[in-house]
Amino acid sequence: MYxxxxxxxxxxxxxxxxxxxxxxxxxxxxxxxxxxxDAGIYMRKLATDLTSFLRRFKGVxxxxxxxxxxxxxxxxxxxxxxxxxxxxxxxREEINYPVYNQVxxxxxxxxxxxxxxxxxxxxxxxxDLIRAWVEYFKANGSNSIVWSADNDLFQLIYKNxxxxxxxxxxxxxxxxxxxxxxxxxxxxxxKDSASNDMxxxxxxxNMTEVTKDSFNGTFKGIMNKTGLKDKLVDPDYVVFGKIIRxxxxxxxxxxxxxxxxxxxxxxxxxxxxxFKQNDSLNEINRLALIDNLVEMGKIKNDEAELxxxxxxxxxxxxxxxxxxxxxxxxxxxxxxxxxTVFTKVDSHTLTNMKTMLDGTEWFDSSxxxxxxxxxxxxxxNVDVEVKDPIKKTNKLF
Numbered sequence: 001m002y003x004x005x006x007x008x009x010x011x012x013x014x015x016x017x018x019x020x021x022x023x024x025x026x027x028x029x030x031x032x033x034x035x036x037x038d039a040g041i042y043m044r045k046l047a048t049d050l051t052s053f054l055r056r057f058k059g060v061x062x063x064x065x066x067x068x069x070x071x072x073x074x075x076x077x078x079x080x081x082x083x084x085x086x087x088x089x090x091x092r093e094e095i096n097y098p099v100y101n102q103v104x105x106x107x108x109x110x111x112x113x114x115x116x117x118x119x120x121x122x123x124x125x126x127x128d129l130i131r132a133w134v135e136y137f138k139a140n141g142s143n144s145i146v147w148s149a150d151n152d153l154f155q156l157i158y159k160n161x162x163x164x165x166x167x168x169x170x171x172x173x174x175x176x177x178x179x180x181x182x183x184x185x186x187x188x189x190x191k192d193s194a195s196n197d198m199x200x201x202x203x204x205x206n207m208t209e210v211t212k213d214s215f216n217g218t219f220k221g222i223m224n225k226t227g228l229k230d231k232l233v234d235p236d237y238v239v240f241g242k243i244i245r246x247x248x249x250x251x252x253x254x255x256x257x258x259x260x261x262x263x264x265x266x267x268x269x270x271x272x273x274x275f276k277q278n279d280s281l282n283e284i285n286r287l288a289l290i291d292n293l294v295e296m297g298k299i300k301n302d303e304a305e306l307x308x309x310x311x312x313x314x315x316x317x318x319x320x321x322x323x324x325x326x327x328x329x330x331x332x333x334x335x336x337x338x339x340t341v342f343t344k345v346d347s348h349t350l351t352n353m354k355t356m357l358d359g360t361e362w363f364d365s366s367x368x369x370x371x372x373x374x375x376x377x378x379x380x381n382v383d384v385e386v387k388d389p390i391k392k393t394n395k396l397f
Contacts, residue, residue: 006062006215009054010133012126012148013068017104019149019170020045021095039103043362046107047353053147053168054350056226060218062142064345066111067129068120073329074317076123110356115345121336123329131156131320132333134165143215145178152247154238155277155320159183169231177231178223185230188216188223237268239277242318243311244289252317255310259298267292280315281323 021042054061108118119129130146134156137144141162146153149171157180158165164187166180180188222228241264246252268275271292279285290308293299299307316324325333349355357363 006143007057007060007219008133008137008142008144009057009061009064010130010144010146011050011064011066012130012146012150012153013066013104013108014126015148015150016049017046019172020049021100022172023049039099040362042100043103043107044353044357046103047356047362050111051350051352051356054347055352056222057145058347058351060222061345063117063342064111064115064350065117065119065133066108067126067133068108068118069126070120070122070124072125073123073128073326074125110360114349114356115343116350117340117342119336119340121329121332123326124333127152127320128325128329129333132337136337138163138165151179151238152242152250152318152320154179154233155235157181157184157233157235159187167233168228175227175229177229179231179233181233181235185232188220190216236276239280239319240264240268240272240275243280243314244293246314247318250317252314253310255307255314256293256299256303259293263296263298267296277319277321280319281321283312286311286315 023045054064112118119133121129127150130148130153134144134146138158138160143163144165145168146156146165147168147170149169151169153167156165157167159181160183164180164184166178166184169177169179223230242252244255244264245259245261246254272289287308290299290304290311293307294301294304322330354363
């Protein structure tokens with residue numbers, strides 16, 4: 001169940017799975033992923049990483065939602081880019097995907113038994129579901145935090161008088177941080193609490209307001225205790241940059257090569273400092289943006305029409321918004337969320353890897369590591385020819 005003024009954790013599942021797979025110690029040592037006991041190592045790493053993250057917010061979070069990718073509507077509903085969207089992401093031959101996917105499915109089943117909401121819908125990427133969940137919590141005056149290394153989700157960051165959404169940002173080879181806007185960090189550092197001016201009787205009859213107001217101290221304490229740094233983000237500027245310059249990670253092209261970060265910042269500071277994400281949905285605003293780029297000399301007059309079409313296309317691909325999501329996808333997501341029955345999260349089971357996996361075939365408390373369960377061991381029923389060891393010689397080849 002979720003509660004106002006507590007924290008609801010929303011996890012980008014596929015981003016989490018990929019980070020875990022690449023950080024496990026077998027990826028750099030073997031040419032074939034999921035040889036013999038690799039599935040067991042991967043499962044234990046998933047449990048270790050997730051429980052480590054959740055412990056940071058123990059006693060604070062009320063619900064956990066794991067958002068899982070399905071084949072995106074962007075590949076089927078946007079014909080112009082269907083073949084190219086995320087086209088740079090290739091299937092890696094060294095990964096045994098059937099086993100990888102089955103381990104993830106079993107992990108999700110265990111989480112569901114512990115009260116974690118598993119969110120997956122036809123046509124939806126995790127990003128779409130995360131957007132829908134953040135909006136749901138926001139509408140109910142409840143806080144949320146997104147766990148992902150994907151900066152596409154920065155656009156969902158907000159802070160208002162009732163609630164906030166921030167991102168636990170965990171990029172490769174960098175220190176973990178809380179990505180948030182200026183309003184959030186101002187609130188976080190605000191030492192003045194409304195409860196300071198209340199009498200004991202006022203506090204008793206205004207507990208909701210006190211809880212909302214004093215949560216900043218709790219969150220600040222978590223950040224200090226766990227060494228999380230501040231990462232200041234302007235979500236509107238994130239969208240502004242991506243609709244113009246594209247997104248290399250998702251293979252979304254710039255509207256015109258040669259528009260660099262300096263030109264983007266200059267345009268932002270001179271004319272678009274008040275830009276809001278929703279402005280990009282308006283065709284008049286998009287055409288005005290193209291005109292400004294023509295004036296800057298970044299687009300030629302005879303290129304304007306094509307660039308305008310690309311800009312509209314990029315808005316569709318980049319912006320996480322109900323107005324660009326197909327009606328059938330949006331309806332499926334909203335029905336899914338409204339029909340979700342929250343159950344209490346078993347925070348004890350999710351305390352660490354051992355408590356999460358103990359009693360399963362993935363973990364044997366009497367051993368350091370358990371073998372990969374036979375139903376997931378790709379070599380379980382294969383006879384392997386045992387050869388005599390090669391004798392060492394002093395001969396150089």
